[in-house]
Amino acid sequence: MTRWLSEEEQATWQSYIRMRQRLDAAIAAGLSQDGLSTSDYEVLVALSGAGGQLRAKELGAEICWDKSRLSKHLSRMAARGLVDRCQAADDARGREVRLTEQGRRALETAAPNHVELVRQLFIDDMGPAEAAALRSLSERVVLRAERTDVPGIG
Incomplete structure (x- = not known):
């Protein structure tokens, strides 16, 4: 049997959805001013936090992306020089994703503006x-x- 949301629960859920949508849109707009998408930023932050390199499978798990989405987005990022993909040193079938110097600079440029926006809108x-x-x-x-x-x- 379905446990429908009460009016108050529905209002809470809808309020959360509106907040998330507005916040996501504002964050995306802020990052775009620094030439990054929110997806770019997620990947760059995950790689930076892992010391600059992760196995593709671990990166996908970290940011909750499926293999196809990750592969396509990494191809776009690699074409822009933000990341490199290479053979895993310990596994011939595995792939590693590495933050490039250009990717690190892009993250370092975007991070202060991003943090300030998060602070203003949320914190x-x-x-x-x-x-x-x-x-x-x-x-x-x-x-x-x-x-x-x-x-x-x-």
């Missing part, structure tokens, strides 16, 4: 207790989503 209106509550809720939702049998998650 600055939150007090410490609200931030802790949101972080706790977000972590619980992520764990539940990762344990749920939904393709492309976890």
Whole structure:
């Protein structure tokens, strides 16, 4: 039997969706001013956080992308000089993705503007207790989503 959302639950869900859509659009617009898409930024941040290199499979898992999407986007990024793809040193079938110097410079250029925008739109209106509550809720939702049998998650 379907457990329909109450009016309050529906209003909460719709409020979250509107927030996410507006925030995603504003972040995308901000990154585009530095010549990056949000997808570019996700890849560059993941690679940077991993010391500049990851196996393609690990990168896809880190950013929750399927193999096809990752491959196509990495091809576009490689054509722009932001990443390199190479044979994994320890596995003839594996591929590694490496952050190039140009990719590192692009990330270093975009990061300060991105962080300032995140701060203005999201962080600055939150007090410490609200931030802790949101972080706790977000972590619980992520764990539940990762344990749920939904393709492309976890």
